Amino acid sequence: MTSFHTLGLAEPITRALAEERYSTPTPIQSAAIPPVLAGRDLVGIAQTGTGKTAAFALPILNRLAADPSRPEPKTCRVLVLCPTRELGGQIVDSFHTYGRHVRVSTMLAIGGVPIGKQVRALARGVDVLVATPGRLIDLHNNRAIRFDRVGVLVLDEADRMLDMGFIHDIRRIVALLPANRQTLFFSATMPPEITRLASQMLTDPVTVAVTPSATTVAMVDQRAIRIDREGKPALLAAILAGGEPVDRALVFTRTKHGADRVVRSLVQSGIPAEAMHGNKTQGNRERTMAAFRSGRIRILVATDIAARGIDVDGISHVINYDLPNIPETYVHRIGRTARAGATGFAISLISSDEMPFLRAIERLIRLQVPLTGGDRNWDAVSETRERPGRQRSGQHRQARSADGAAQKRVPRRGDKRRQKYEQPRGEAGSARSRPDQGIGGIGFMNKPRRPGMQQGSASRPR
Secondary structure: OHHHHHHOOOOHHHHHHHOOOOOOOHHHHHHHHHHHHHOOOOEEEEOOOOOOHHHHHHHHHHHHOOOOOOOOOOOEEEEOOOOOHHHHHHHHHHHHHOOOOOOEEEEEEEEOOHHHHHHHHHHHEEEEEOOOOHHHHHHOOOOOOOOOOOOEEEEHHHHHHHHHHOHHHHHHHHHOOOOEEEEEEOOOOOOHHHHHHHHHOOOEEEEEEEOOOOOOOOOOOOEEEOHHHHHHHHHHHHHHHHHHOOOOOEOOOOHHHHHHHHHHHHHHHHHHHEEOOOOHHHHHHHHHHHHHHOOOOOOEEOOOOOOOOOOOOOOOEEEEOOOOHHEEEEHHHHOOOOOOOOOEEEEEEEHHHHHHHHHHHHHHHHOOOOOOOOOOOOOOOOOOOOOOOOOOOOOOOEEHHHOOEEEOOOOOHHHHHHHHHOOOOOOOOHHOHHHHHHHHHHHOOOOOOOOOOOOOOOOOOO
């Protein structure tokens, strides 16, 4: 059986791992650490919760321990790019934990906090700089950092950085790095765009995929519930209030404002919950995450971007309040539960317009998600279904009586405007004063013509 001792890591690192009671590497660590130690570029694909951070942090610490030279001012020896503040904080914590017996300096550079402290810290130089792309560009523009001494570049959660629009910042940063460097890509999914990006930035990389990118976690019980969009708040509250034995739940929404609306709805239903998204201050996000980890908050509502930094054991349920329109995102979401051998549940609330998303997800994972609340053909023509109050071109709706006979047509847009000109005003016995002309005394058929108007003339004055 493979152990950390057999991977060739330095003794101070294996000692720190033993203190953390880590004895056996995960599949991604066993496959990735040897080629990274050998100096190869690498693309690592593994689902969340499989130990990707240690897969690059351990060999990087080994490299730094073998070359204990001090970094030059305003430089870093290792640059780790990540999409969110929370994930960046977790990466720095991992370097501290595994490198406690190695003299390695680390620093976190993220937005949402004053930049001055980060500028002062970089003035001395650091071994490992973990940064979000936007803040790193700000530091470079302020002449607080230069990149000519970077020996290792790591892109963690590369697919999410692409989704967040960081691609231009990443290309700009990479163009400033030395050509002779080691580059490591780690991600839960590997869409074609990231594959093309990796081919441009990496040299003869080793590709490690411990599970196919489309495979969902085997221990997750996946379900979908058919529900109109208006009924989602009540259904979510029912699930969380006792319909499911929920220990800790992560609820996903598509937008930041949507997350806030869901939280307000749950609180009104007597269910404590907090939101996590990019509009929250850094202090608020840190307090919310601490409360969620400790169990003081049982329900956390988050967007996909913010959730990339959530690494919490004990999440029993992942609930897709909004189904993602990118199938790979669904795989990443449900990977937040069923960790460390535990079972987990993934529940998706499906409205009619989200049925195509469900079909795309099923094609990707090669599995049919059980759907309750109706058959799988529910609103299968949702793409062409009429919206309330709208007419299909060339067709007219008709009101029908109880026996199915066609009656007078239902009023359409513009009828009242036409009646404004067609109806006599102020005349005794006019349509306005006759109760037999329909609701409000206004008839829709056989309307009286204006005085002096001839048959076939235009119904509206010019």
